[in-house]
Amino acid sequence: MRYFTGIDIGSTAIKITIIDENKELVGHKISASGSMFYKYAHQTLDDLMKELNISKDDIAYTVATGYGRKLFKEADENISEITANAIGAVAAAKEYGEIKTIINIGGQDSKAISLDDMGNVVNFAMNDRCAAGTGKFLDACAMNLEIGVEELAHRHFSSKGTPLSINSTCAVFAESEIIGLLGNNHSVEDIVCGVHYSIAKRVIKLVKRVGIKEGIYFDGGPALNAGLVNAIENELGKKIFIPAYPQVTTSYGAAILGVDSYSYQNRE
Amino acid sequence: MKRIRDFIHKADMKRFRFWLQIFFFVIFIYGGYFAINLGTSIPVFSCGFDQEVGGMCYFLPLQHQLARPLDVLFSVASISVLIGFVTFLLWFIVFNKAWCGYACPLGTMQDWLTGLRKRLGIRYSTYTQPQFNKLKKIKYIMLALVILSPMAVGMGLLEREWVTAFCSICPGRMVTPLFVGDTSQWSLDFSSKSAMILTALGLVFTGLFVVGSFVKKRFFCFFCPMSAMHYIFSDAALLKLKKDGDKCTKCGDCYAVCDMQIKDIADDVTSTNILRDDCILCLKCVAACPEDDALHVDILNMKLFTSTKGGFEKRMGMQTYKGAADE
């Protein structure tokens, strides 16, 4: 049995997925990028292989993607995270149906990708210059409200009033705004809701640039936050599909590309 | 095959046109000396007042034919009118308005005046766009005169002098016979008031013709009723001026060289048939176009002469790259 690895080296987290030659998921692992992501990527990969009882020789092909893809020189190939995300999304949502639009909110960026009927990328838009509308913003807000990131969803759904609007365009200045709101005795729940809607509105603007087509897929770490998902759905007015493991869609896509590249290169 | 095509596309249009115009001039003006008679339905101003004409301008017999009383005109007796018209059409259809650019003696005379002006180092003048728009309608008024004046005589509304009203005022009548030494047309006819008015106008227009063609390229063609007549049937002709708008970069080179100041040739990038009513099909535009295949003249949908980069470079006197093998 041959195995294929997809490594997504992001600015915040490293995601590794291993699949078999039938493109079935075998295992995945997530770790923080830190400052020496090259070393951590190797370490994470070694740990994963040990867990799954796979040796280096069993890995037929490795594809790297993400911000740090070019630095992982051991990879057989590297592709942009946009292409990888598209491939991964189409595969992960196989049972759900056709995916035409992908929303990705990462640690430090957010993307919107538009696909055609065959699942190929036709258009994409990125926001990688500003932290507003990214995972960083959620982290910062949670820290300011002195709660854990995993509590955000629960707080969102416990909100009683209307979501407060966060006006600042900059994530850094939004922090001061939040502190101001706390000072005015607004509840943490309402503020959390406001933060989610602020991110949702920003992301929808990004998605509009590529066109919103039915069959919407949402991935990236923040997709685990049900409250944020709820805000996005309400802003879009449509239901969106969340995969079981939203953080690893891109690395999953990279691994699938590995299978295709390997069979293309070794065809008769 | 390719070499023949290259030879055509890179040809020196000016020289070719100059000699072809002389050829037709001799045939039409002096044809009688060589016992050439091409009939009376010729689609150019080959004036019938020239005794030795080799083929007569269609308007002269047309006006006489239209001067019949209406009941005769629209009877079977007028089958000759129809035959004359069909013959005219058959002559016309082959070369479309290239008759104007290459064969018309009056046109050739204007080009000679232009040549004289160039030698004297004097620059040509042009119409402004508003002037252009107002004046271009005059040729249709002239065509109406050609057709309606004799018919009015036939209906008894005008005296007999008005049968050939257009011929009376046409510069061709006065200028063309000069080439065979005949100055009899240079006179004012005092026999009747109409005759006086018409011949006076003739002298005035001839004067305008000479001065106008000297300062402006092909001055008369802008007002020519034959041109108006041509344009009505030009869609049926075999020779067509075509444009491929996708290749056009709107550089305006064609407009800069056009004698008739036709803007559409440069600005219209959607029409394929780019022949406009003022066009004399001199093909200067095709010769001046620096793109491959943007402008071309087709015969029966086959490209006869097309714009080429190599042809442009040669004609503009540009250095061509040594041993430039043509593509």
Next chain:
Amino acid sequence: MNSLQSHAIETPNEKQNRHKAMEAIKVLNTLKEGFKAPPKAMDYFYNLFEDVYCKQKPLHKDKVKVGTMCIQIPSEIIYALDGVPIRLCNGFYTDDEIGSEFLPQKACPLVKASVGHLASKNLIDKPDMIYSPTTCDQKTKAGTLIKSFGYDVVDVDFPRTKESEISREFFRRSIREFSADLSLKMGKKLSRKKLKASISKIGYAQSLYHRLSDFRKNRAVPILGNDMFLVTNAFFFDKIDNWIDACEKLVDELEQRVKDDIHAGGKISPRIVYTGSPPIFPNYKIPIIIEDSDAIIVADETCSSNRMFNDRVAVDEWFVNDMIDSLADKYLKACTCPIFSKNDDRIRRIIELVRSFNADGVIYQAFAGCTVYELEQRSVLEAMEREGISILYIESDYSPSQQGQLSTRVEAFVESLKIKNRNKT
């Protein structure tokens, strides 16, 4: 104490020269060594840029240098009056930073760099006079700003629409004024013979470019887009006879390369048409990223390259005024700059380039701060969509940062083109 005193501080001019030389040499080295071996004839151009920007060698010592701020000033007239046209559009980040003191931060980096360069007064071939056509807002205002630095700047009226007869007559008069003004300043009269000769020479230079371009229509493209940008950029300031000689050699070599089937790109490199804000040396950031991402630029629609050479002038009667009018017409009517109200000609041109060069996609690059290119983006994108042509819109500026973000976008686009190509077969 001694160690502090012995450390001499650079003068601002020395620092500027050094930084600019660093920028220049970085790009030149990338072009020379970062890709497959370039044609030998390119050595002339690499050396030229090194001489001018690293060694500060002046080229036109005893000639009158006429600076131009945009492409619309007819160089034919300048050559005919024995002047040398120098296009002042600048691509250095160093100069961009200097210019930031005079212009708002969000202004077009090209204008900032040009202004900065002139403000520093540290020029190798300093222009004796500058003609500034009133094209985009930023260039128009920059003209007056540059005048305040002490240069002799003359505004040349340029219309914002080009379809009407009014704009044609307007620009014809404008160029006549320009020609009279230059003639006065040079103390010479514009002669028929000289003008005809300069039209012919520039026409020849243009036809050389056409020949070079035609080679790129081939399936195996013999020269990189970046190298072509360098060649056309050289025309901004090089001695025209030297440029023509070098191009002739390049034509010969490319002809041989085509025969030998040498391909400057990769086997499955998608073919790109590049359009938008002009990439001026050394700001080849985006074109280098494109060709680094295994794509190849086969044609472009930019005013620093294609537009200068594309349209040649035809004259009916070779009188001086006739030639001047024909020049004015060509520089106006054929211009596809986005400053005009309508941009149909630019869209048609891009589509025509995609078709005739068999391109896989278009990359439209706009400077952040360039209002006109940013505004046109929408109509161009829609037109491309209608024609079924893939297009990537990307914004950048002169700063050396954001390499990763830009390369991600370009690579994603190139990957989608490769997949599209694979699906076609």
